[in-house]
Structure formats: C-alpha cells, structure tokens
Amino acid sequence: MPRNRRPQDREEKRDEIVVAAAALFTEHGYEETSMVKVAAAAGVTSTTIYWYFEDKDALLIGVLDHVLAQALTAGSQRAEEPWGDLVLWAIEQLERYHRLVTVVHARASVSPLIDTWHDRFHTLMDSIMADGLRGIGVPEADLTAMTRIGVFVVEGLLMHPQTTLERRHIVELLTSRR
Amino acid sequence: MPRNRRPQDREEKRDEIVVAAAALFTEHGYEETSMVKVAAAAGVTSTTIYWYFEDKDALLIGVLDHVLAQALTAGSQRAEEPWGDLVLWAIEQLERYHRLVTVVHARASVSPLIDTWHDRFHTLMDSIMADGLRGIGVPEADLTAMTRIGVFVVEGLLMHPQTTLERRHIVELLTSRR
DNA sequence: ACCTGAACACCGTTCAAGT
DNA sequence: ACCTGAACACCGTTCAAGT
Numbered sequence: 001m002p003r004n005r006r007p008q009d010r011e012e013k014r015d016e017i018v019v020a021a022a023a024l025f026t027e028h029g030y031e032e033t034s035m036v037k038v039a040a041a042a043g044v045t046s047t048t049i050y051w052y053f054e055d056k057d058a059l060l061i062g063v064l065d066h067v068l069a070q071a072l073t074a075g076s077q078r079a080e081e082p083w084g085d086l087v088l089w090a091i092e093q094l095e096r097y098h099r100l101v102t103v104v105h106a107r108a109s110v111s112p113l114i115d116t117w118h119d120r121f122h123t124l125m126d127s128i129m130a131d132g133l134r135g136i137g138v139p140e141a142d143l144t145a146m147t148r149i150g151v152f153v154v155e156g157l158l159m160h161p162q163t164t165l166e167r168r169h170i171v172e173l174l175t176s177r178r
Numbered sequence: 179m180p181r182n183r184r185p186q187d188r189e190e191k192r193d194e195i196v197v198a199a200a201a202l203f204t205e206h207g208y209e210e211t212s213m214v215k216v217a218a219a220a221g222v223t224s225t226t227i228y229w230y231f232e233d234k235d236a237l238l239i240g241v242l243d244h245v246l247a248q249a250l251t252a253g254s255q256r257a258e259e260p261w262g263d264l265v266l267w268a269i270e271q272l273e274r275y276h277r278l279v280t281v282v283h284a285r286a287s288v289s290p291l292i293d294t295w296h297d298r299f300h301t302l303m304d305s306i307m308a309d310g311l312r313g314i315g316v317p318e319a320d321l322t323a324m325t326r327i328g329v330f331v332v333e334g335l336l337m338h339p340q341t342t343l344e345r346r347h348i349v350e351l352l353t354s355r356r
Numbered sequence: 357a358c359c360t361g362a363a364c365a366c367c368g369t370t371c372a373a374g375t
Numbered sequence: 376a377c378c379t380g381a382a383c384a385c386c387g388t389t390c391a392a393g394t
Contacts, residue, residue, distance in 0.1 A: 010376090029288055031209060035368060047369085048378055056368065102283040105337055109277060110207055122338070145347040152334025153327055159283055160300070162326070169323040188357090213387060225388085226359055234387065 014052045014062070017042045022063045026096060030060060030103040057111045064104065064117060067097060083132045084175045088167060091157050098158045125151050136175055150174060192230045192240070195220045200241045204274060208238060208281040235289045242282065242295060245275060261310045262353045266345060269335050276336050303329050314353055328352060 020041035024033040035056060039046040053059040071094065078086055094101075108115040129150045130143055138146050153174060157167060198219035202211040213234060217224040231237040249272065256264055272279075286296040307328045308321055316324050331352060335345060 013377095029284070031284070032288055034366080036366090045379055047371090047380080050369070051377060099284075099287060102280065102287075105280040106207070106209070106277075106284045109280075110210055142351060145344065145351045148334070148340070148344065148348055149327070149331055149351065152338070153330045156326070156330025156333060160330070166323065166326065169320075170326055173320060173323050173327065191358095212385080214385090223360055225361080225390090228388070229358060 010052075015066075017044070017049055017052055017059070018062045018066050021059055022066055025060065025063055025103070026067075026099060029099045030056075030107075057107065057113050060103070060107070061113060061117050064100065064121075067100065068121070083136055084171055087132070087154070087171055087175070091154060091167060091171075094158055095161055098161075101155060101158050122151065125154075129154075133175075146174075188230075193244075195222070195227055195230055195237070196240045196244050199237055200244055203238065203241055203281070204245075204277060207277045208234075208285075235285065235291050238281070238285070239291060239295050242278065242299075245278065246299070261314055262349055265310070265332070265349055265353070269332060269345060269349075272336055273339055276339075279333060279336050300329065303332075307332075311353075324352075 017038065021033070021038045024038055024041060035046040035049055038059070039049055042049075049059065053062060071090075074093065075086070075090060078089060081089070104114060104118050104121075108118040126147050130147045133143060133146050133150060134140075153170065157170070162170070195216065199211070199216045202216055202219060213224040213227055216237070217227055220227075227237065231240060249268075252271065253264070253268060256267060259267070282292060282296050282299075285292040287293070304325050308325045311321060311324050311328060312318075331348065335348070340348070
C-alpha cells in the first residue's frame with residue numbers, strides 16, 4: 001500500500017524536526033537557536049523546515065505542543081497521588097522547560113499565533129488547577145482568585161528555581177486549609 | 179568652568195539614548211527594536227550608542243535602572259497608603275512594562291549581566307514585599323514563603339493582565355489575615 | 357573625546373531550480 | 376511532493392577614519 005505511505009513519512013520527518021528543535025530551544029533558548037542549527041540537528045537544510053512549518057514561530061508551536069503532550073501523559077499517570085505531591089512533582093519536571101515558558105511570554109505580544117497558544121495553555125492550566133483546589137476544599141467563592149494565584153506561583157517557581165524545601169513550604173502554604 | 183562641562187554633556191547624551199530606548203523597548207519589545215531604531219530616535223547613528231554602552235544588553239540595563247528608579251520614586255510618595263492599595267496601585271503602574279519583565283526573564287539565562295540585574299531586582303522586591311507582609315501581621319515562620327508567593331503573583335499579574343475586580347480579589351486573598 | 361560610514365558575520369525567509 | 380543553493384533584507388557589532 002504505497003498509497004498511504006507518503007503522509008506517514010511526512011509526519012515522521014516533521015516529528016524529527018520538532019524533536020531536534022525541542023532539544024535546542026529547551027537547552028539554549030529560542031532566540032539563540034538559528035534555523036540553520038535546527039536543520040543541521042535534524043539532518044536537513046534550513047530551507048527544508050519551511051516546507052513543514054510556516055515560520056519559526058510555527059515551529060515553536062510544534063515544539064510546545066510536543067512538550068505539553070508529553071508532560072500531560074506523564075502527569076496523568078500520577079493522578080492518584082495527593083494533590084500537593086503532584087504539584088511539586090510537576091514543578092520539578094517542568095523546571096527544565098523554563099526557557100520555553102519565558103519565550104512564550106516574550107513572543108505572545110508580538111506573534112498572534114503564540115498569543116493564541118498561550119491563551120489556550122492558560123485555559124488548560126486553569127481548569128487543572130481549579131479541579132485540584134476544589135478537591136482540597138477551597139471555597140467556591142475564592143476558587144477563581146486562588147486558581148490564578150496557583151498558576152502564577154507555579155510559573156514563578158519554574159522561572160525562579162528554589163530549593164526543594166522552599167518549594168515545599170510554598171506549596172504547603174497554598175494547599176493548606178484556610 | 180568648561181573643565182567639568184564635558185562629563186555633564188556625556189551624562190545628558192547617555193540619558194537621551196536611555197529614554198529613547200526605554201520608550202521603544204517598552205512599546206515594541208527589546209528583540210523587536212534594532213539599535214538603528216534606538217539611534218534614530220535619539221538622533222545619533224547606531225555606532226554612536228557603542229561609545230556609551232558596551233552592547234545591547236548593557237543598554238537594556240540602562241533602561242531597567244532608569245525605569246526602576248522612576249517607579250521607586252513614584253512608589254515612595256505613596257508609602258502612607260494601606261499596603262493592599264499600594265500593591266494594587268503598583269501593579270497598575272507597572273503593567274505597561276510587562277515587555278521589560280519578560281525580556282529580563284528571557285535574557286537572564288543567556289546574559290550574565292542581565293542575570294545579575296535580575297537577582298538584585300528580586301532581592302529588592304523581596305525586601306519590600308517582606309516588609310509589607312510583616313506589617314499586615316504575616317507570622318515570621320511563613321514570611322519567606324509568603325514573600326515568594328507575593329512576588330510571583332505580582333509578576334504573574336504584570337504578565338497576564340486581569341480585570342480590576344479580579345486583581346483586587348487576588349490581592350485581598352493574599353493580604354487577608356490567616 | 358566623540359561620532360560616522362563602510363564592512364563583517366549572522367539571521368529568518370523567499371524562490372527558482374532540481375528530483 | 377519534497378529538497379536545495381543562491382539571494383534578500385535585516386541584525387548586532389567592529390573599526391578605520393574623521394573632528
């Protein structure tokens with residue numbers, strides 16, 4: 001069945017580029033990684049990337065979707081753990097992606113594509129955070145504000161690494177009955 | 179006294195470049211503003227900027243110092259107001275500098291100069307936040323963690339504008355007796 | 357001391373040309 | 376359909392040359 005092999009190859013090649021870009025963007029940063037470097041890591045020429053992605057921002061979105069999907073899969077397998085532990089574990093896992101967090105914020109105000117992704121991401125984070133907070137008994141009247149606080153603190157912790165102890169103290173303070 | 183006029187002129191010219199860069203970095207973003215554009219706005223050639231600043235990151239630091247000094251002056255004149263009101267006012271004032279906030283985070287991991295500035299900035303924010311929280315009766319044992327939460331939430335609010343009402347609810351939740 | 361124009365290496369992106 | 380090399384406009388930065 002050579003009829004449906006083409007689309008399959010295309011997906012694979014696209015993934016190879018995304019994986020190469022994800023590693024470079026994560027380790028060295030988005031602005032610091034040129035299209036030529038991504039291409040070299042993926043075994044193609046820089047112009048080839050433009051056959052798979054509209055531009056560099058579209059490639060970034062590919063990377064973000066890839067990393068997010070991975071993170072959600074890993075997280076869903078720990079859904080049984082206590083909420084506080086899960087949050088601490090997520091922060092620890094995501095700390096290595098702090099460069100992606102900052103570049104999304106930096107480019108959201110200049111690229112409508114990234115801005116839209118950022119909005120959708122926060123909608124997702126909000127619903128996950130709200131569910132968790134409801135689960136530990138946060139009163140409904142405070143839920144929206146507490147959700148915002150929770151998401152901001154997680155983002156803050158990703159961008160400003162703390163010791164394990166400090167992290168624990170912060171999360172305990174926020175998840176303790178009030 | 180022509181003897182000490184030179185240093186004075188140099189300061190003035192430097193300030194003109196900083197003010198031009200501050201406006202452009204604030205409105206359009208750091209990466210989106212070329213040295214040529216800054217130079218044109220300041221009435222010089224791009225190469226001239228390099229006589230006053232080591233490189234573009236050093237210019238950014240000049241801008242950050244300038245904006246921070248302004249903000250601290252404006253804030254110190256409101257020191258008598260209730261702590262919660264002061265925080266809300268500060269957030270409202272600083273919202274227009276969200277592009278500076280994000281670029282500092284983005285470049286801290288690539289430029290040692292920016293990283294050092296970022297560290298010093300957080301030391302300052304921490305001490306201001308800790309003083310305020312102590313003032314409203316936060317127990318000493320929770321002060322470090324609460325300070326971190328406070329700073330992260332303020333940064334989050336700068337980067338993710340909310341309605342006045344939501345802002346108020348969030349700050350009230352954090353400043354309410356526990 | 358201060359400022360400039362020309363030049364350098366690099367960047368994201370386009371496109372005509374190949375298979 | 377997929378990939379490339381050459382080219383384009385732009386970028387931060389350097390430097391020899393001017394005053």
